[in-house]
Amino acid sequence: MATEVVSMPQLGESVTEGTIGQWLKNVGDPIEKYEALLEVTTDKVNAEVPAPVTGTVTKILVDPGQTVPIGTPICEIEVEGTGSESAEAPQTSAEEAQTVEAQTAPAAPAAAPQEGRGRYSPAVRRLAEEHGIDPARVNGTGAGGRVTRNDILQAVDHKGAAPAKTAQPAQAAPSAPAASFALESAPAVIDDGDTLEPLAPVRKVIAERMVRSKQTVPHAWLMVEVDVTGLVELRGRLKNEFKAREGVSLTYVPFMMRAIVEGLRAVPEMNSQWNGDSIVIKKRINLGMAAATDRGLIVPVVKDADQKNIVGLAKASQDLVQRSRAGRLTMDDLSGGTFTLDNTGAVGTVLTYPVINAPEVGIVTMESIVKRPVVIGNTIGIRDMVNVCLSFDHRVVDGAEAGKFLQVIKKHLEGIGPDTSIY
Amino acid sequence: MAELSYLEAIREGLRQEMERDSRIILYGEDVGVRGGVFRVTEGLQKQFGEDRVIDSPLAEAAIVGTAIGAAVNGLRPIPEIQFADFIFPAINQIVQEAARIRYRSNGAFHVPLVIRAPFGGGVHGALYHSQSVEAFFAHVPGLKVVVPGTPYDAKGLLAAAVQDEDPVLYFEHKAAYRSLKGEVPEERYVIPIGKADLKREGKHVSIITYGLMVSFALKAAEELEKEGVSVEVLDLRTVRPLDVEAILETSKKTGKVLIVHEDNLTGGIGGEVSALISEHALFYLDAPIVRLAGPEVPAMPYSAPLEHAFMVTPEKIRDKARELAKF
Numbered sequence: 001m002a003t004e005v006v007s008m009p010q011l012g013e014s015v016t017e018g019t020i021g022q023w024l025k026n027v028g029d030p031i032e033k034y035e036a037l038l039e040v041t042t043d044k045v046n047a048e049v050p051a052p053v054t055g056t057v058t059k060i061l062v063d064p065g066q067t068v069p070i071g072t073p074i075c076e077i078e079v080e081g082t083g084s085e086s087a088e089a090p091q092t093s094a095e096e097a098q099t100v101e102a103q104t105a106p107a108a109p110a111a112a113p114q115e116g117r118g119r120y121s122p123a124v125r126r127l128a129e130e131h132g133i134d135p136a137r138v139n140g141t142g143a144g145g146r147v148t149r150n151d152i153l154q155a156v157d158h159k160g161a162a163p164a165k166t167a168q169p170a171q172a173a174p175s176a177p178a179a180s181f182a183l184e185s186a187p188a189v190i191d192d193g194d195t196l197e198p199l200a201p202v203r204k205v206i207a208e209r210m211v212r213s214k215q216t217v218p219h220a221w222l223m224v225e226v227d228v229t230g231l232v233e234l235r236g237r238l239k240n241e242f243k244a245r246e247g248v249s250l251t252y253v254p255f256m257m258r259a260i261v262e263g264l265r266a267v268p269e270m271n272s273q274w275n276g277d278s279i280v281i282k283k284r285i286n287l288g289m290a291a292a293t294d295r296g297l298i299v300p301v302v303k304d305a306d307q308k309n310i311v312g313l314a315k316a317s318q319d320l321v322q323r324s325r326a327g328r329l330t331m332d333d334l335s336g337g338t339f340t341l342d343n344t345g346a347v348g349t350v351l352t353y354p355v356i357n358a359p360e361v362g363i364v365t366m367e368s369i370v371k372r373p374v375v376i377g378n379t380i381g382i383r384d385m386v387n388v389c390l391s392f393d394h395r396v397v398d399g400a401e402a403g404k405f406l407q408v409i410k411k412h413l414e415g416i417g418p419d420t421s422i423y
Numbered sequence: 424m425a426e427l428s429y430l431e432a433i434r435e436g437l438r439q440e441m442e443r444d445s446r447i448i449l450y451g452e453d454v455g456v457r458g459g460v461f462r463v464t465e466g467l468q469k470q471f472g473e474d475r476v477i478d479s480p481l482a483e484a485a486i487v488g489t490a491i492g493a494a495v496n497g498l499r500p501i502p503e504i505q506f507a508d509f510i511f512p513a514i515n516q517i518v519q520e521a522a523r524i525r526y527r528s529n530g531a532f533h534v535p536l537v538i539r540a541p542f543g544g545g546v547h548g549a550l551y552h553s554q555s556v557e558a559f560f561a562h563v564p565g566l567k568v569v570v571p572g573t574p575y576d577a578k579g580l581l582a583a584a585v586q587d588e589d590p591v592l593y594f595e596h597k598a599a600y601r602s603l604k605g606e607v608p609e610e611r612y613v614i615p616i617g618k619a620d621l622k623r624e625g626k627h628v629s630i631i632t633y634g635l636m637v638s639f640a641l642k643a644a645e646e647l648e649k650e651g652v653s654v655e656v657l658d659l660r661t662v663r664p665l666d667v668e669a670i671l672e673t674s675k676k677t678g679k680v681l682i683v684h685e686d687n688l689t690g691g692i693g694g695e696v697s698a699l700i701s702e703h704a705l706f707y708l709d710a711p712i713v714r715l716a717g718p719e720v721p722a723m724p725y726s727a728p729l730e731h732a733f734m735v736t737p738e739k740i741r742d743k744a745r746e747l748a749k750f
Binding site: 122125126143146 | 627678705706707708709710749750
């Protein structure tokens, strides 16, 4: 009898664990090779995991909603054509099988408490500080991968001889200790009739990131009013023709993206990341665009936005939106952002204070375009006006640079007329 | 050096003290003619006479109350409460009077009194013959509470208790009486009250305990040694006053502390020890302080399997310490 053990797959480069979304097959179900076996959710992606072999699902080791590290066995499939042995001698092996089950069952939950990572005992914190060691880079041997006092002491011993920790610099950023977002929160009051909704994995990630951003990044905020009468005219003139020719709708988003790219070129500090004792000026300009889906807020990224024209940006952004609504984004689609655009106008607002998508330095919103009476020279005209709001990391840039950045955006958008070429 | 049982060490200690100091008198239920229900005082009445080894009525309040009076008036009484479970009728005398006379009289009077009482379970003694009562008295300023865990400590602590000028409660574990043996010097020696003893050195986990549990913890430590877990065992010996220095030292050394007692958890000695550690050694801790104690059940059951389930055993200590080492 051959049993194939299915492990939690790696769904992205920096991904270390996955959550079982739902099992698409139950114990006893036959399954074809490559047929969808389960749904796994990581930070923000849902992915279907195909069966590696044809056979019968015999054991499901991890329940939906549980998060386990990459490589943890999650289910067993009895490979087709080899599974009759146990059926032939059921009387003798039934008892045996039960004891085996009893022995293996407790092993599964043991993998669950991965909470050991990122939480350090007072002794570990003190020793790490005294010896200048980053506990996040120490290999934990305690329960659930916890870094123990002895792990630190050993790291101290090895520090002089071989700096093992530099061997994996790529690990540094993703393994930064997770901010615990629940610890200091005021407790909720639960009254009769209230219902408790358990946190979906996506909700947890959003909560954690929002808290971390708001607690660690000093947000500052600016806004400019932009006259986009010319842009509205241009789009009105082109949209049908554009749709027919390019197959996607022409929205204001790609124009805004172009304007942001101009702003980032003029003020490269806005396209950077805070790095403790330095600032990382990013070379690539990858624009994240906040998108609401029924699974929650996600931020897919248009890579190398500075190398695309309006058509390219329109296609890239709509592709991401469509795939995000279908839950078909990859990890790659969601990583690598250097700046974020939040199209809040889509929900009808005129003023927003967006939360920075740390470690990025800024996030701008494009609010609703509204017709307003505007004084131009000595006359009053009816103009299409839009507010552009910016939250920025005040550690990295000050109001002067941030203001300059917004002025470039404003100038660019206001420079678009009914006859501007989009190619 | 002779190898004595825990019980014999106490008897020899009593004999030596009585030979040394004629002010010492023993009394209690059956301590004279019968030599005590456990035979701790066997032969002492024959040796020292009926005036110094006295059979008392079954009245614990009176035993302690008269002992206080005798002590205040210049004798060094060592009353025995036949089972620690029976000490409660005397609690008013112990807590209100013995513990407070020095304070109340501004030092004019004091009570050099040693109350001996067998305590603890695991001997099929059921509800009224198995209790651990040390925590009740450890709460009271003015009292000292010692709980020896080896024959050697039993004799040395008895000497210290007898020469103390204030009331000392001396709790002897009855399961230890004949199960624990060890080398005990013939000559008199004194183990100071309030001094803990490092019974075993280790690196990974500290077990802090007292009484019978010391030998259990040492057994657990030996087994864990084979698994590569190095366990340190600190015997408190005195539960009031606690040896804060020794408690902190071992806690800082290993960063992982398991406190063990047979007495139930809530309000037990372990809570006090744990609080001291978290107050003074927080930044040395590598794991939550763990307590292993008797269950929150009104009393020791009579049924053998239930009694076994109630008792803290070497296996339970081993498993807890292993778990803590892995944390």
